[in-house]
Structure formats: structure tokens, C-alpha cells
Amino acid sequence: MDFYSLNQQAPKVSFKEALINGIAPDRGLYFPEQIKPLPASFFDTIESLSKFEIAFTAIRQFVREDIDDISLKEILMDVLDFDFPLISITENSATLELFHGPTLAFKDVGARFMARCLGYFSQENTQEITVLVATSGDTGGAVANGFLGVEGVKVVILYPSGKVSDIQEKQLTTLGKNISALEVEGTFDDCQTMVKRAFLDAEITNTKQLTSANSINVARWLPQLFYFLFAFKAAKSQKKDLVFSIPSGNFGNICAGMVAQQLGMPVKHFIAATNVNDVIPRFMQTGKYEPKPSKATISNAMDVGDPSNFIRIRQIYTNDTKKLSANLSSYSFSDAQTREAMQELYTHYGYIADPHGAVGYLGLKKYQEQHPDTYGIFLETAHPVKFLETVEATIKEKIDIPEKILKQMNKKKKSIKIATYDEMKQFLLQ
Ligand SMILES: *Cc1c(COP(=O)(O)O)cnc(C)c1O
Numbered sequence: 001m002d003f004y005s006l007n008q009q010a011p012k013v014s015f016k017e018a019l020i021n022g023i024a025p026d027r028g029l030y031f032p033e034q035i036k037p038l039p040a041s042f043f044d045t046i047e048s049l050s051k052f053e054i055a056f057t058a059i060r061q062f063v064r065e066d067i068d069d070i071s072l073k074e075i076l077m078d079v080l081d082f083d084f085p086l087i088s089i090t091e092n093s094a095t096l097e098l099f100h101g102p103t104l105a106f107k108d109v110g111a112r113f114m115a116r117c118l119g120y121f122s123q124e125n126t127q128e129i130t131v132l133v134a135t136s137g138d139t140g141g142a143v144a145n146g147f148l149g150v151e152g153v154k155v156v157i158l159y160p161s162g163k164v165s166d167i168q169e170k171q172l173t174t175l176g177k178n179i180s181a182l183e184v185e186g187t188f189d190d191c192q193t194m195v196k197r198a199f200l201d202a203e204i205t206n207t208k209q210l211t212s213a214n215s216i217n218v219a220r221w222l223p224q225l226f227y228f229l230f231a232f233k234a235a236k237s238q239k240k241d242l243v244f245s246i247p248s249g250n251f252g253n254i255c256a257g258m259v260a261q262q263l264g265m266p267v268k269h270f271i272a273a274t275n276v277n278d279v280i281p282r283f284m285q286t287g288k289y290e291p292k293p294s295k296a297t298i299s300n301a302m303d304v305g306d307p308s309n310f311i312r313i314r315q316i317y318t319n320d321t322k323k324l325s326a327n328l329s330s331y332s333f334s335d336a337q338t339r340e341a342m343q344e345l346y347t348h349y350g351y352i353a354d355p356h357g358a359v360g361y362l363g364l365k366k367y368q369e370q371h372p373d374t375y376g377i378f379l380e381t382a383h384p385v386k387f388l389e390t391v392e393a394t395i396k397e398k399i400d401i402p403e404k405i406l407k408q409m410n411k412k413k414k415s416i417k418i419a420t421y422d423e424m425k426q427f428l429l430q
Pocket of ligand 1: 138247251252253301356
């Protein structure tokens, strides 16, 4: 399978090259040249398949020229060694919990898949690869954990000092080994600017093989399609049309769900639920794409003003607005509405949602008001303890902190404080 650049000005590449390049030389996102539907029998008999068999069958066409079947199976066994439970909420809705991985973030699957693939490719590479990533919180933890101990790969994470939560900071700074955390005196945007500059700095790129690990990387993006297949399997016994509501920021997760649909999975509709960063809900109404600076919200992993994966979604529906609208609705919700939803889920259904999951719930509820004859699944993308203060203040209850988080909270933070680009460069070149 080849991947091409959506800007159409760069050569086609294999999965391996797309992974290592991250973004194409013409700054376009990579997209698979073809998405071949799976046989109907796969969906008819999916109840009898394990999550490993489902994942293997679904991703194989995209990677098979670069990863042999046995190694792919090993990678998936390792990446997917936790649960993805579907929890019933009402008669016609449920939530798919994606937070049972090592950092309690749904990004664990993508980060771990990318890390294992890169580890596999680095066996043939003599040059060490440096993964350079800026984080505002969750991405960094998932990437750090995913790449921990992967041979031939060094990870350098930049995060804004004092602007990530305690849990998030510990997840970045306590691992050691091949993971280094640079604590930047500045904002997330400053971190990101430094990372972008490093990729264009020949003094660095001539001596170091740099790659990024954000959601535009195909190896982080594609494995997210597994979630939708797992949910389909779990919800199959009920006979209504299936709809998914996805709390969305960069629109990578929802776009992976649409790839599952292209593989032949029966889905009636997708709902992209956002916070007040509403570029896509507006686009769906007006047909105009107008990026904006992001606004801070309580669902901060979705504070995105220019969602990078939306271009892939348009590609999936061949840039046909009618087709897109037939498959996608998008709604935006305020923090006040999000808090109300968290309260409602807790008091009516005994379910503790984090702010992102609550936005997903709101999107589903709004859609089902007009389409009651559907079965809806909203994705719960983070464990509520990751947003402890907001959740406890909203539901007015203490929540239990999982063992693996408590352990990490007691470890000693190790970071390197930097303030300028040159300090980062010195660190990379040393
Ligand atoms: C990253 C993230 C999202 C948004 O996912 P996208 O693929 O960027 O749309 C939602 N919730 C949580 C908790 C996240 O970390």
C-alpha cells in the first residue's frame, strides 16, 4: 500500500516512509492510496473474533509490504493488552471506554502502535531516530509511555512549565531511560514553535534523524479505527442502526472511524462533538472553513482552532459536501453544558464521565432527539481522574485514583529546564 500526500506535490511512499517522514515534503498529510473493503463475512462473524484478530485483519492492508504477518501480530498483542469495554447508559445508548491503557488516555493505542512499528523498523536502521514532540498534556504522556525502552529510538518531549496537570507532568518526567523531558519556560505554542524550527534546522537534521509523533502521523492515526470495530462487535446483538458520537479536537479519531466505515462496517452516521472551538460545526452549517485561535475550555485536549485531520475526512467523502453531510453532523457545546451533562450522567445513570466524554454524550443526545430509532455510542476518551478537579467539583463526590497513577505520583520528577531554542538545540546535538 502506498501513501500519497493530500497536497499532491510529493512522491508516493510506503507505510514505513510515511511513518518516518510524519508529514510529506510538500507539507501535506499522507493518505492511503486505496481503502479496500473487507469481505462481508468479516462483519457477519465478528463476534467470533478476538480483538487481536479484528485489529490484524483491519490494518494489514495498510502495512503488509513493510511488516510481516508474524511481527504485525506480535505488535498488536503488545499494543492492545488492555480492555475496551462498552458500558450501557440508556436503552439506546452506550459509551465505549478508551481509557484503560497505561496513561489512561485513548492516545495510548496510537502512540504504542507507532512506537512498536518504529522499533521494528529501527532494527534495519543503523542511525538512531529521535522523536521530538511538544505537548499540552495528554499526548506527551502517551508518547513517552509508548516509546519507553524502544531500541534505537530516543524521545524528547517539550512541555510548558506550570501549564500541565500534576498527573500529566509525572507521566512525562518520571520514566527515564530513552525519554527526556524539557520543561520550557513559556506556553504550549512556544514549545510547538521550537519543535517546528528544529525540523527545518539543517544543523540538526544533518546529524539526527528526527520524527514527530502527533496525530497526523499515519501510524498514530490509523490504529484508532480498531475502537469502532470493537464497539461494533460489542453492540451487534441490538438491531438498530448504529451511530457514533466522537468528542473531537484534531479530528483524527473520528476520521479513523470513517476508515472503518470505508472498510465496510455498517454505520449510519457520525457525530463530531466539540467544545466552543467550533470551526467544524460552523463549516457544516456554512460550508466555509475558517480556522481561529483556540479558546481554553475544561475539555482542553479538544482546544483546537484548526483541526489538522479534517482534510482527511473531506478526502474520504471525495470532497463532496452532500456525501459528507449525509454521514456527519457536528455540534458545539459550552463548558456550562458540559458540566450539566457530567451531572446528568452521574445522577441519572450513575456514570462518572470526564469533560471530553461528556461532550460526546451531548452530541449523541442532540442527534438522537431527531433520530430516536438509532443505537448510539459515545466515546469516553480519558479517565475522569485526569481531570480530577473539574470532575469532583461538578459531581460533588471524591473519585478513586487508580493504583498505577498513585504509584507514578510518588516518583521523582526529572526534567531539564530550558528557555530558548538554542538550549533545546544544544540538548539535541549533545
Ligand atoms: C486528543 C483527545 C481528544 C481529541 O481527539 P482528536 O483525534 O484530536 O479529535 C479527545 N479527548 C481526549 C481526552 C484527548 O486526549
